[in-house]
Amino acid sequence: MRYxxxxxxxxxxxxxxxxxxxxxxxxWINNFWKALANDPATLRRTWESIKEIMGPGGTLDxxxxxxxxxxxxxxxxxxxxxxxxxxxxxxxxxxDAMFAEVMAVTGMANETNRLASGYQVEIDxxxxxx
Amino acid sequence: MRYxxxxxxxxxxxxxxxxxxxxxxxxWINNFWKALANDPATLRRTWESIKEIMGPGGTLDxxxxxxxxxxxxxxxxxxxxxxxxxxxxxxxxxxDAMFAEVMAVTGMANETNRLASGYQVEIDxxxxxx
Amino acid sequence: MRYxxxxxxxxxxxxxxxxxxxxxxxxWINNFWKALANDPATLRRTWESIKEIMGPGGTLDxxxxxxxxxxxxxxxxxxxxxxxxxxxxxxxxxxDAMFAEVMAVTGMANETNRLASGYQVEIDxxxxxx
Amino acid sequence: MRYxxxxxxxxxxxxxxxxxxxxxxxxWINNFWKALANDPATLRRTWESIKEIMGPGGTLDxxxxxxxxxxxxxxxxxxxxxxxxxxxxxxxxxxDAMFAEVMAVTGMANETNRLASGYQVEIDxxxxxx
Amino acid sequence: MRYxxxxxxxxxxxxxxxxxxxxxxxxWINNFWKALANDPATLRRTWESIKEIMGPGGTLDxxxxxxxxxxxxxxxxxxxxxxxxxxxxxxxxxxDAMFAEVMAVTGMANETNRLASGYQVEIDxxxxxx
Amino acid sequence: MRYxxxxxxxxxxxxxxxxxxxxxxxxWINNFWKALANDPATLRRTWESIKEIMGPGGTLDxxxxxxxxxxxxxxxxxxxxxxxxxxxxxxxxxxDAMFAEVMAVTGMANETNRLASGYQVEIDxxxxxx
Numbered sequence: 001m002r003y004x005x006x007x008x009x010x011x012x013x014x015x016x017x018x019x020x021x022x023x024x025x026x027x028w029i030n031n032f033w034k035a036l037a038n039d040p041a042t043l044r045r046t047w048e049s050i051k052e053i054m055g056p057g058g059t060l061d062x063x064x065x066x067x068x069x070x071x072x073x074x075x076x077x078x079x080x081x082x083x084x085x086x087x088x089x090x091x092x093x094x095x096d097a098m099f100a101e102v103m104a105v106t107g108m109a110n111e112t113n114r115l116a117s118g119y120q121v122e123i124d125x126x127x128x129x130x
Numbered sequence: 131m132r133y134x135x136x137x138x139x140x141x142x143x144x145x146x147x148x149x150x151x152x153x154x155x156x157x158w159i160n161n162f163w164k165a166l167a168n169d170p171a172t173l174r175r176t177w178e179s180i181k182e183i184m185g186p187g188g189t190l191d192x193x194x195x196x197x198x199x200x201x202x203x204x205x206x207x208x209x210x211x212x213x214x215x216x217x218x219x220x221x222x223x224x225x226d227a228m229f230a231e232v233m234a235v236t237g238m239a240n241e242t243n244r245l246a247s248g249y250q251v252e253i254d255x256x257x258x259x260x
Numbered sequence: 261m262r263y264x265x266x267x268x269x270x271x272x273x274x275x276x277x278x279x280x281x282x283x284x285x286x287x288w289i290n291n292f293w294k295a296l297a298n299d300p301a302t303l304r305r306t307w308e309s310i311k312e313i314m315g316p317g318g319t320l321d322x323x324x325x326x327x328x329x330x331x332x333x334x335x336x337x338x339x340x341x342x343x344x345x346x347x348x349x350x351x352x353x354x355x356d357a358m359f360a361e362v363m364a365v366t367g368m369a370n371e372t373n374r375l376a377s378g379y380q381v382e383i384d385x386x387x388x389x390x
Numbered sequence: 391m392r393y394x395x396x397x398x399x400x401x402x403x404x405x406x407x408x409x410x411x412x413x414x415x416x417x418w419i420n421n422f423w424k425a426l427a428n429d430p431a432t433l434r435r436t437w438e439s440i441k442e443i444m445g446p447g448g449t450l451d452x453x454x455x456x457x458x459x460x461x462x463x464x465x466x467x468x469x470x471x472x473x474x475x476x477x478x479x480x481x482x483x484x485x486d487a488m489f490a491e492v493m494a495v496t497g498m499a500n501e502t503n504r505l506a507s508g509y510q511v512e513i514d515x516x517x518x519x520x
Numbered sequence: 521m522r523y524x525x526x527x528x529x530x531x532x533x534x535x536x537x538x539x540x541x542x543x544x545x546x547x548w549i550n551n552f553w554k555a556l557a558n559d560p561a562t563l564r565r566t567w568e569s570i571k572e573i574m575g576p577g578g579t580l581d582x583x584x585x586x587x588x589x590x591x592x593x594x595x596x597x598x599x600x601x602x603x604x605x606x607x608x609x610x611x612x613x614x615x616d617a618m619f620a621e622v623m624a625v626t627g628m629a630n631e632t633n634r635l636a637s638g639y640q641v642e643i644d645x646x647x648x649x650x
Numbered sequence: 651m652r653y654x655x656x657x658x659x660x661x662x663x664x665x666x667x668x669x670x671x672x673x674x675x676x677x678w679i680n681n682f683w684k685a686l687a688n689d690p691a692t693l694r695r696t697w698e699s700i701k702e703i704m705g706p707g708g709t710l711d712x713x714x715x716x717x718x719x720x721x722x723x724x725x726x727x728x729x730x731x732x733x734x735x736x737x738x739x740x741x742x743x744x745x746d747a748m749f750a751e752v753m754a755v756t757g758m759a760n761e762t763n764r765l766a767s768g769y770q771v772e773i774d775x776x777x778x779x780x
Contacts, residue, residue, distance in 0.1 A: 046367075060232070076337065078243040080252070104562050105202075109198070230431075302623065324454055341502065344506075550776075629726075647734050647737045
């Protein structure tokens with residue numbers, strides 16, 4: 001079986017699905033979790049980590065964290081992740097203008113990362129970690 | 131010559147250096163620009179793009195954009211860029227706690243990007259662009 | 261022509277196709293080789309390298325090598341390669357549980373690779389090559 | 391502070407350090423964990439995940455999992471991770487011959503991943519997930 | 521709106537579209553630009569950079585630059601970019617034989633990049649920048 | 651042993667070293683080959699592939715192929731490979747101006763690769779392989 005639907009899930013998987021839906025205030029589960037459910041240990045560990053990292057309570061608000069998630073997924077060119085986290089970021093308040101700025105910064109960083117590497121630029125003394 | 135120092139620079143390069151220092155309210159030029167100065171056209175174009183993208187005036191504040199730059203540079207594992215943009219982000223207000231959260235999100239996104247790809251997860255209908 | 265079918269192939273290409281089918285004990289050729297056949301020199305060189313590296317006789321068994329291939333393809337997020345090497349790994353004996361463990365390790369390594377880079381961790385003396 | 395030494399650590403961090411040393415049957419902590427200790431939540435979560443994933447008890451033995459970790463770190467070109475996991479793999483039993491085979495497979499996979507993408511090879515019907 | 525068609529574009533976007541078509545001696549606009557048009561500043565900046573970098577007048581001819589673009593896009597495994605720049609390279613004169621050689625070099629470089637990293641090879645003194 | 655010097659090499663390895671020096675019209679071996687020599691089979695296979703791919707006789711001249719190698723190594727951010735292939739490209743005739751153009755194209759391609767992926771741009775019908 002490829003995607004584990006709620007009704008076919010074991011109690012352990014169902015408990016994670018229930019927590020995902022409750023935390024996200026939604027009534028459906030997206031394919032990522034239904035695929036991970038083939039490995040309940042990874043499903044649980046991944047969800048618990050995501051919940052801990054992406055939720056409220058830290059110094060960065062959830063929207064900022066979703067923008068970072070979109071930027072990383074775009075850098076890695078993960079089609080599924082770009083689609084799902086762009087949707088999640090919009091739900092968290094990302095406007096069209098914000099998305100455009102995330103793309104501009106992401107594109108620019110990918111360009112200058114290669115310029116710095118290709119020109120073999122050495123780290124300035126002032127930039128070294130203390 | 132590897133790094134073009136201010137005193138050795140052509141007027142065209144000096145003009146860019148002056149604009150970098152004025153814009154950043156600083157009195158020095160880091161190695162990245164001194165290396166790019168070997169190609170004045172790329173120096174100018176890259177600086178103008180960075181200035182336009184990273185400056186104030188958009189919907190994302192400069193700190194948020196620096197956090198995204200750090201996340202992308204970390205994903206690409208560009209040593210110079212991680213060092214220089216971590217410094218830039220700190221100057222823009224990034225605290226230790228914010229840095230730690232950027233790292234946690236970046237690490238998690240790199241993990242789930244591969245889980246989504248490896249499990250060959252298909253994009254949910256709801257996540258497809260309209 | 262996009263994919264070179266057996267009947268349309270030159271004797272040089274046919275010889276490689278024959279060796280692929282004999283080595284793999286199968287009666288068909290997958291698209292990867294049919295695409296490479298547009299460049300017979302690359303087809304031959306790639307197949308000979310794959311045959312030498314992935315075959316039996318070394319210290320790692322063929323299954324372990326296929327698991328590594330899946331992990332690398334997942335890290336690079338190559339859709340074709342994930343699909344074809346997941347199939348090859350299953351043929352070589354990979355169970356659902358093994359696949360899940362490869363995914364867990366691959367995801368974790370991608371996460372910690374970025375944490376190590378982003379925190380600019382220096383190599384411990386004990387880890388340096390002798 | 392850059393690396394948190396044991397004597398300077400909070401009880402929460404010390405508990406993780408103790409568990410790392412006990413689990414690995416060693417009396418020192420490498421820089422990766424001492425850097426992560428700046429963020430105790432990430433230190434704990436990362437260690438718990440690593441311990442769960444890389445330990446014994448699954449279908450893949452610890453050596454095989456370390457080989458996969460080396461292959462992924464090599465693909466991502468993370469200097470610290472290559473050094474530390476090559477050392478870990480050797481401790482788990484990796485011989486010179488095994489290391490050479492991991493490198494050969496990793497190199498080959500990185501090559502064919504690009505050939506498959508560059509030739510725009512479509513996934514064969516037989517390779518599609520059921 | 522996902523793709524901005526010419527007739528729906530603002531005068532600012534239309535001006536860029538007109539310049540793209542005039543520069544490329546074509547009468548249509550591909551999806552990349554129609555997507556970027558959602559952010560007119562990025563559309564303009566990206567087009568101006570591409571026009572400056574990829575056009576004639578430098579020391580490398582346009583065909584060589586397109587071959588490099590294909591090699592980089594293949595390394596990054598960007599499906600859209602591989603398709604569009606392979607087409608652009610063919611328009612600039614790339615033959616089947618040239619494409620095959622670009623693929624062979626790109627594949628080989630991706631392989632040896634990992635062998636060099638995995639074996640932790642140190643830069644020879646003679647190769648260090650002066 | 652980390653690097654296999656000529657005088658310590660087996661006849662099999664010495665034969666490869668001799669061929670490298672003869673082919674490249676040089677009297678020394680760089681660290682990459684001395685590291686691979688720990689695995690004579692990979693040393694031989696890698697050298698034979700490089701010799702076949704990078705040598706004269708195809709439709710692309712050796713300089714163009716070295717420029718592509720530099721572009722790919724820069725995209726992957728492999729420090730050793732950037733240093734060694736930049737040196738090789740200079741030996742093959744790369745001028746400062748050519749290097750600057752390779753960097754500009756490589757940077758730009760890395761930027762637009764992410765813009766295309768992040769905006770989820772679909773491949774135009776005209777760009778699809780026939």
